[in-house]
Amino acid sequence: MAATASAACVLTAAGLTASPAAAAPAATAAAGAGPEAGQSCTAADLGTRHPYIKTSEVSPTITHFKGWYVTEGTTGTHTVNTSTQTTISVSVGLNGNVEGSFAVETLGKVGASLGLNVQVNYTSTSSVSDSITWSFRQPGYYGLYKGTKKVTGTYGSINCNRVKQDDGSWALKWIKGVDSGSYTTYTTLEEGAVRCEDKVPANSIMARAQALLDCGSATATATAGHEAGAVPSAKADAVKAAQEAATTDAHGRPAAKKTTGSPAPSTRPALNCQSDVYKIAVPGKPLNWSAPLLANDGIRLRESTIFSAHLDNWRLCNVTENDGVLEATLWNWGNGGCATISGQNASTERAALTTATCAEDNLQRFSIYRDVPGSGKIGIQNKYTGSMVGYDRYADGEFLRQYSSGRQDGSGTFDLLKV
Known part of the structure; x- marks a missing residue:
């Protein structure tokens, strides 16, 4: 659906894109609270766990971008193919996807704690169409973008275990368990257009897009006599080049992925086993x-x-x-x-x-x-x-x-x- 990108409308008319990634289910503040550390549990709970959120960080992120010139006589609706700037994939812990109820519950807790709609199923921003259709009413140098709020952080687990009380008796209670991990998710995708002269909210998705325009450069300021259409953005190209360099080796081949896990032991260790069987x-x-x-x-x-x-x-x-x-x-x-x-x-x-x-x-x-x-x-x-x-x-x-x-x-x- 086309939107209007006049100087007055750029700040207000950035709509939400109905993309495949945005259509994925999202977690909201309505997610269930679950047990809290210190509450009572039963023996049936000994084999279960629930997540709690330890840390979280929200970062406006541009996923797709293109610098675009509109000159006199070329205003109107344009369909622009953008370039992928950043790919965000939803993950929890070891999973390169979201598998199992614990992962879904973790992301639900993230959404509830931040008051944001976040993706709770496996998806990636790379599945989003890179084209943007926008209606331009004024000539100018625009940055067309798609972006989102990337949400990252760490979680721990709540487990049921015996706890010694102040009077010396024992009780089963939910405790903070020994395991932890990290998560990544993102909010609904937003698309829009922004110019260097527009006043935009600090630390917003639109501000991140405006920064990619490299305002103040010759490209951004030399509006006279410039042909309509795509304009390279030095900063956007630098961001993309850095991302590609991180994923390729010196010969341009895909770089080997870093893996985590337990290293293979060099020698077989001796076990110190208790005598009880x-x-x-x-x-x-x-x-x-x-x-x-x-x-x-x-x-x-x-x-x-x-x-x-x-x-x-x-x-x-x-x-x-x-x-x-x-x-x-x-x-x-x-x-x-x-x-x-x-x-x-x-x-x-x-x-x-x-x-x-x-x-x-x-x-x-x-x-x-x-x-x-x-x-x-x-x-x-x-x-x-x-x-x-x-x-x-x-x-x-x-x-x-x-x-x-x-x-x-x-x-x-x-x-x-x-x-």
Whole structure:
């Protein structure tokens, strides 16, 4: 839909673009509050978690831009193909997309805390059409743009754990967990046109676009005798060149992406395991965790029998405690491996747990949230992914899997039973 870009209208007529990215669902201040640290929880909550927002930053960002000359006799409606300046992709934690309920809830919390409509599904500004149709009533040098507010920050998780109270008794309460991560999202896209002489709000999307016009340069000031149409902006071109340089090597090829994660160990560490042996059981039921015999299989729910060959027996190794939360490596007596999430599946919702050669990296470390003393009920969280452990349904042979928010039906609560 065309808008009017006269000097008076440029400041007020910048409309919202109905682009594919803008059409994605957004989180608003109406998002649910969820539990807060210090509130009571139950044993069924031990295997769940919820996000809280630690930090947030809002930055007006230009995603598409083009300098455009309109001369006498060329006013009217123009359709201009812009150049991509910045690509913003929605992400939470390890995910290069938004997968799982925890990620969606995190972005909902962001929107609620800032009072902004932000994207809560995976999308990217690169999916937006780069053309802008605008009605120009006056000659001049314009910057046509699409932009948004980029929102970044960090989050933590709220977990259920036992807490010792002032009178010496114990209670289950929501606490701030040990894991954290970062997020990126953005608000609805805006498009418009701006000139150097226009007065615009400081730190606005329009002000960012005006800065790309490189006002004061020969290009911006030499209006007389200039042909109508596209005009290169030195500053916009410099921004784009810097972005391209960051994504290509010295030969112009795509640069290798930086990866994060646990480095491969150079030597196999010795585990310091406790002498106690445990079953990790479903409370009140006969099935419990059983490690696989086959390397490509996963940890499953099984019933213990005389043929279990200690595959259902686990030791806690290299145990530490931080603010009442245990952290341990889970070593299996039957196959000698350690429970883990495969690195290639680390960001995958419902990825199955398996065992691997003990390497003592964060994929093999688990936080253990405990019920009050006297109860063996626990919730288990992978340190690297932040996801909780649970299962889809109670059945013999069912995989143990990771769930970003845990299983809200209580099926992520287990019993740590000493053998």
